[in-house]
Amino acid sequence: MQNREISPVIRLDSADNVVVARVEISAGTQVASEQLTTLQNVPLGHKIAARMIEKGQPVLKYNTVIGYASEDLPAGTWMHSHNIEFGDTARxxxxxxxxxxxxxxPANERATFQGIVRADGRVATRNYLGVFVVGNCGATVARKIANHFDEERLAAYPNIDGVVPFVHEIGCGMEMTGEPMNLLRRTIGGHVKHANTAGGLLIALGCERNNIHGFIEQEGLLLNDMLKALVIQDVGGVKSAVDQGIKLIEAMLPQANAVQRQPVSAEHLIIGMQCGGSDGFSGLSANPALGAAVDILVRHGGTAILSETSEIFGVEHTLTARAVTPQVxxxxxxxxDWWLEYNKGRDTQINGRVSPGNNAGGLANVLEKSLGGAKKGGNAxxxxxxxxxxxxxxxxLVFMDTPGYDPVSATGQIAGGANLIAFTTGRGSCFGSLPAPTFKLASNTPMFTRMSDDMDINCGQIIDGDKTIRQMGQEIFDRLLAHxxxxxxxxxxxxxxxDEFCPWQIGVLA
Structure with missing residues (x-):
């Protein structure tokens, strides 16, 4: 693998009429592997016309249409949103x-990890106590209670990973019934009931539209020694609520600490997959490498959740074709279809526009981003x-309908039971999640090197030619088990x- 000459471009499919710049390429550079000369400067991760593409012809990447030429484009032309038009494609x-x-x-051949087995048989990857608010009015009380339990106060409880406030901005000023309230309740309830949550304290001001008693009943929660409720207006105000809340959490510490890790099958892993701050390499390295890891995980009996519905738009047929049934x-x-109606007439991603960061990283439109994003699902x-x-x-492999906004999407996945979040990024997203931790996969080596304190795995080794997607997938799977x-x-x-607990605010304000 050493002392080899690597082409400055990457060809993804023999049928493609574009190639991707592996590095920054100056105008006038001869690319021998493609028999072309670049006509403009090309940023790394961006596309170059590999042959003449006439106006109106489809632009092919991974032998998939990502748009149409807005003008005649000779070989060597820098290809991006300025000369690729977004348009509908037949699917x-x-x-x-x-x-x-x-x-x-077979069960006896499956990988194992050191997990925490709960009384009901579910397996945790972390062990937290949570302080949950039903509405934003309880946020300060929840933070004060949780922040009391600093590293020094938890030193005697080494098996507890922390006491976390789960606060949000809604719960009042919204309709009291219907999908927005149901969504909020099942999101909070999913975190309360999560395997990584050893116990919890529910906080309410007392007059929220998300009434604490209605929430408890609707989510089927049972108050006991490890789940308590506290209403600020009933106990005399903020100071009294904080003091009482601290005592309630203190009483949970011994039981929450009484756990130990033991070998369990990888079939108990539920991975939520995210991509944020994507670039032109995300769909070439980090995303397909994660997909390769997902294929391994699924063979071991585990689960992977693909999400961000607006970011698979245009390539959804690659998933429906391999669905277990037509109904799925x-x-x-x-x-x-719901998202297309929801976004009709709006300047949003599903209508073609990606974020400025995605665009700067080499993604021309949502079709190109979706093409790379869907690769996180592998071939399962x-x-x-x-x-x-x-x-x-x-x-x-399953799909959960979520927005493309990473904190909101990951929050939904964790509420659904994800006990790890795998997050691919090309620009360098700084994201974390609780009670299920996030590990980040960098799509390129320069960003990994620049942000090594934030990135867990360098998938840029694929771009550099040092590792294959398959090798990278195995490394990611091994790291999944370690985390x-x-x-x-x-x-x-x-x-x-x-601060990354973000329930989806779907038409909530009144």
Whole structure:
């Protein structure tokens, strides 16, 4: 692998009419592997016309249409949003026609990790106590209670990872029934009931529209020694609520600490997948490498949750074709149709516009971003589709309908049961999550080097030619097991996650 000459461009498919710049390329550079000369400066991660593309012709990347030429584009032209037009493409959904069942490994051959087995058989990767608010009015009280339990006060309880405030900005000023309230309740409830939550304290001001008693009843929660409720107006105000809340959490510490890790099958891993701050390399390295790890995980009986519905738009047919049943495939298209109606006439990603950071990183439009984003799902069959924050009970690759906004999307995945979040990034997203930790996969070596304190794995080794996607996938799978066993991620070491609990605010304000 050493002393080799590497082409400055990457060809993804023999049918493609563009190639991707592996490094920054100056105008006038001869690219021998493609027999072309660049006509403009090309930033790394951006595309170059590999042959003449006439106006109106489709632009092909991974032999998939990502747009249409807005003018005649000679070979060597820098290709980006200034000369690639966004447009509808014909898609054959082939509902379930390409389904191939996963060949699961025998139980005695499956990988293991050191997990925490709860009384009901669920497996945790972390061990937290949570302080949850039903509405924003309880946020300060929740923070004061949780912040009391600093490192010094928890020193006697080494098996507890922390006491975390789960606060948000809604819960009042919204309709008291309907999907917005149901969504909020099941999101909070999913975190309360999460395997990584050893116990919790529910905080309410007392007059929220998200009434604490209605919330407890609707979510089927049972108050006991490890789940308590506190209403600020009933106990005499903020100071009294903080004092009483601290005592309630203190009483939970001994039982929460009484756990130990033990070997468990990788089938108990539920991975939520995210991509944020994407660039032109994300779909070439980090995303397909994570997809390769997902294929391994699924063979070991585990579960992976693909999400960010607006960021698979344009390539959803690659998932519906391998759905376990036509009904599962149609559930996905129903969610796509909901988003198209929801975003009709708005300047949003599903209508073509990606964020400025994504655009600067080499992504021309949502079709190109979706093409790379969907690769996180590997080649496993699609086993089910869930609406936001619903409990994930089907094993294998599943899809959860969420926005593309990472904190909101990951919050829904964790509410659904994800016990790890795998986050790919090309620009360098700084994200963390609780009670399930996030580990981050960098798409390129320069960013990994620049932000090594935030990145866990360098998938840029694929771009550099030092590792294959398959090798990188195995490395990611091994790291999944290590982090599930308690090895801290970079986001945990940086103290991230407390402020990233973001329930989806879907038409809530009144």
């Amino acid at each position: 054959d959904y082939r509902y379930g026609l390409d389904y191939v069942p996963t060949q699961l490994l 495939g149609r559930k996905l298209i129903e969610r796509i 069959p699609l086993m089910d589709v869930y609406e936001y924050a619903y409990p994930v009970t089907t094993r294998g 599930a066993s308690g090895e801290p991620t970079k986001s945990e070491l940086n103290g991230l996650g407390e």
